[in-house]
Amino acid sequence: MPRNHAPLFTLDGTGQVVRWSPGAERLFGRRDEEAVGRSVPELLATGPPDGRWLVGRVPGGSGEPEWGVWQAGEDMGDLDEAVLDAVFTQSAVGLHVLDRDLRAVRVNPVAVGMRGVPREEIIGRPVLEVYATEGVTGVEGMLREVLETGRPVRNALVRLRPRLDPQHEHVFSTAVHRLEDGSGQPLGVVVTAVDVTDRERAQARLRLLHDVHERIGSSLDVERTARELVEVTVPHFADSVLVALTDAVLRGRAPDLVPEEGVPLLRCAAVGGAAGFAPVTEVGTVLLPGLFGDELPKAPTLLPTGEPYGEPGGGGPAGIRLVAPLAVRGQIFGVVAFQRRDTSDPFGPDDLALADGIVARTATCLENALRFTREHIVMTALQSWSLRQEQTTQRAVEVAQRHRPGGRGGGSWFDIIPLPGARVALVVGQVQHAGLSAVATMSRLRTAVHSLTTLDLDPHELLARLHATTRRLAREQGPDPQLGEPTASCTFAVYDPVDGRLDVARAGGSLFAVVRPDGSVDLEPVGEGSFLGADGPPFASAVHLLPGGSTVCLASDVRDGAADPTTGRLVAALGRPDRGPEPMADDLQRILEPDRVLLVARTRLLTPDELREWDVPLARSAVAEARAHAADLLAEWEVPVDSFDVKLVVSELVTNAVRYGAAPITLRLVRSDRTLICEVIDGAPTAPHLRHAKAVDEGGRGLHICATVAEGWGVRYADDSKTVWAEIALAPQG
Known part of the structure; x- marks a missing residue:
């Protein structure tokens, strides 16, 4: 046998x-x-x-x-023993043979050398008891499961601090297999172990660098970036981290150059520690220069110290401190101090290289955040809209405005511009290229719009001249193809509260909708036109007569391939005219992309207390009658204005219309909060102009007198008529 x-x-x-x-x-x-x-x-x-x-x-x-x-066959017993002895004496893998009670019955020299535990302390004792002093926990269940089921376990990582190197944590990749007799009954388990500490540390560094690139710089905010650095590195890299930024960076100014000597003024921007550690200092505190050494480190450096952050009783970890500068291209943004507990692995050369990668990424994000902050300040200053625009146009429209910045660059604007005759211009525009240059282009186009409105041009004509301005700006930028020729979308609408007339012209595809009091929504009151600076004019234009209480909605164009909300969502947001402009603007803003400006205007018609008109016959006797109408109306309205000035202006404008104009002639007086507007409409296309009469001339002084008495005067044209107007200031109240 x-x-x-x-x-x-x-x-x-x-x-x-x-x-x-x-x-x-x-x-x-x-x-x-x-x-x-x-x-x-x-x-x-x-x-x-x-x-x-x-x-x-x-x-x-x-x-x-x-x-x-x-x-029958060769008795392999002796060969089995020889193979087993060779494996135990010559293998580079640590081996433990455990019986069914998990007691060590045999170990090889490699296993003894890995952990530094003498063989006599291992053989015959429960292996869990032997290695418990080195921090091995949680493996008993794994061993017993293999013993009971026979299913092997491979590549299980076990962490411990061996006696030969108690200052560093080592990682072992272990495998467990069951030993069976010829009948399949369990005899015990064999445990193999390979030291993979270097591999695991390298992978941990790669994982940390990946987290640094993924999580740091998620927002263009300097202080948030500093907090993200702390969140990523505690506790995976250090037990305590302090991020200090220069005072200039925290104030949004340009960073200083790296000083040759000394340390710039630094404030704590973010601080954090592992569990059990209170913050060593408060955010915003001015830090002592000695925290980072006698001079600002030029690269990650180890500073030995016995106190946490150089302050006795600070409550943080003591030991070797790693400090690293936050610098980009010779500009200093701040410094970071990393520190570990005495019980943690001390910093080594690999940690210095890892810290260099961490601070390099953070410094780049800080530079981007600071650039955005500075450009945002400029954009905000350039894109500020005066509230007085709303106050001076309340007689024509009730306005709600919205702008939700999205961080993708400026270039959008709106304006509410009061025009002569109680009219108001509603403007929304968008420069197509984002960035600070777009804001500068936007500012210049906005200025051009304000200048062109003083000419009382038809909206289509105004966009044509604005198009020429945009083309001139493109030529001024030069032939550099990287800049791109500036193009812009713009919707320009003029509303007249006298008769509810809305004249609109549109360049580009900015959102434009009209909601009437009955709830009907017109999403295409005027077609899309070509962009300013592109192929226009002509631009799309239209005229609408709106009943009082209609709502006009304008929003700047979309960017980066986005699209307007669906028709259903737009109708749902706009289809309830019983609400005021503010709630409608809130609902509409929620479905628009960020960085789009929104203007919602509720129209109104002038009442008899604000507007009065008379037909004027084409006869010289009509002048006296016009003066009488004006005098009676001033008495009825009790307007605080010099009646002599009003009658003088009415006389001169009606006289010019009767003498040089054509029928029909209409005299109109419009009352506002600040002025009394006198308008004379006639059917002749010729415009009056100022001239200086000689001393012996009997006429030619009428418009000169009007210009002296009135705050302003001018002429605007329609297809078959012209309007000469003058504004007379009301006396201040109380």
């Missing part, structure tokens, strides 16, 4: 199989339940496997004689 080998299967005295080993299952292709209880002839009916067989008596559990069956 072969020594040291369990039989493949066992027979009782009658030749019936009583035990069937896993080896027999593999050899004969029959499972245990298919073989036990059957006779040998039945099992070998299809023919036995090739080879010779040995039969020998084995002890039986019932006391009856039992016979074991082996496959």
Whole structure:
């Protein structure tokens, strides 16, 4: 009978199989339940496997004689022992053989050398008890599961501090396999271990650098970037981190150059520590220069110190401190101080290289954030809109305005410009290229719009001249193709509260909608036109007569391939005219992309207390009658104005219309909060002009007198008429 080998299967005295080993299952292709209880002839009916067989008596559990069956061959016992000895003495992998009670029965020299535990302290003792002093926990369940189920465990990471190197945590990749006898019964487990500390540290550094690039710089905010640096590096890189920024950077000014000597004024921008550590200083505190050494470090540097951040009793970790500058292209943004507990691994050369990568990324993000902050300040200053625009146009429209910055650059604007005759101009525009140059272009276009409105041009004509201005700006930028020619969208609408007339012209595809009092929504009151600076004019234009209480909605154009909200969402936001402009603006803003400006204007018509008109016959006698109408109206309205000035202006304007104009002639007086507006409309296209009369001339002084008495005067044209107007200031109240 072969020594040291369990039989493949066992027979009782009658030749019936009583035990069937896993080896027999593999050899004969029959499972245990298919073989036990059957006779040998039945099992070998299809023919036995090739080879010779040995039969020998084995002890039986019932006391009856039992016979074991082996496959004849060379006795491998001695060779098995030789192989096992070679593995244990020459393998570079640490080996532990544990019995069923998880006691160590054999270890190889490599396992002893890895952990520094003498062999005599291991053999015969529970392995969990041996390594508990080195910080090994949580592995008992894994070992017992392998022992019970036979399913091996591979590449399980175990962390400990071996006796040979207690200052550093080591990581071992372990594998556990069950040991079985010939019948498949468990004898114990074998544990292999390989020191993968260097590999795990390298992977941890790569993971940390990945987190640094993913999480730092998520917002264009200097202080938020500093806090993100703390959040990423605690506790994965350091147990305590302090980020100090220069006072200039925190105030939004340009960073200083890296000083040759000394340390600039630094304030704490962010600080954080691992569990159990209170903040060592408060955010905003001015920090002592000694915290970062006698001079500002030019690269990540180790500073030995016995106190946390150089302050006795600070409550933070003491030991070696790693300080690193936050600098880009010779400009200093701040300094970072990393520190670890005494029980943590001290900083090494690899940590210096890792810190250099961390601060380089952070400094770049700080530079971007500071540039954005400074440009945002400029953009905000350039894109500021005066509230007085709303106050001076309340007689024509009630306005709500919105602007939700999105951080993608400025270039959008709106204006509410009062015009003669109680009219108002509503303007919304968008420069297509984002950035500070777009804001500068926007500012120049906005100034041009204000200048052109003084000419009382038709909206289409105004956009044509604004287009010429945009083309001139493109030529001034030069031939550099990287800058791109500036183009812009613009919607310019003029509303007249006298008759509800809305004249509109549109360049580009900015949002423009009209909501009437009955709830009907017109999303295309005028078609899209070509961009300013592109292929226009002509531009799309239209005229609408709106009932009082209509709502005009304008929003700047979309950018970066975005689109306007769907028709359904727009109608849902605008289709309730019973609400005021402010709620409508809130609903509309929620469905628009950031960085788009929005203007919502509720129109109104002038009442008889604000407007009066008379038809004037084409006769000289009509002048006196016009003066009488004006005098009676001033008495009715009780307007605080010099009636002589009003009658003088009315006389001169009506006289010019009767003498040089054409029928029909209309006299109109409009009352506002600040002025009384006198308008005379006639059917002649020729315009009056100022001239200086000679001393002997009997006429020619009318418009000169009007210009002296009135705050302003002018002429505007329609298709078949012209209007000459003058504004007379009201006396201040109280």
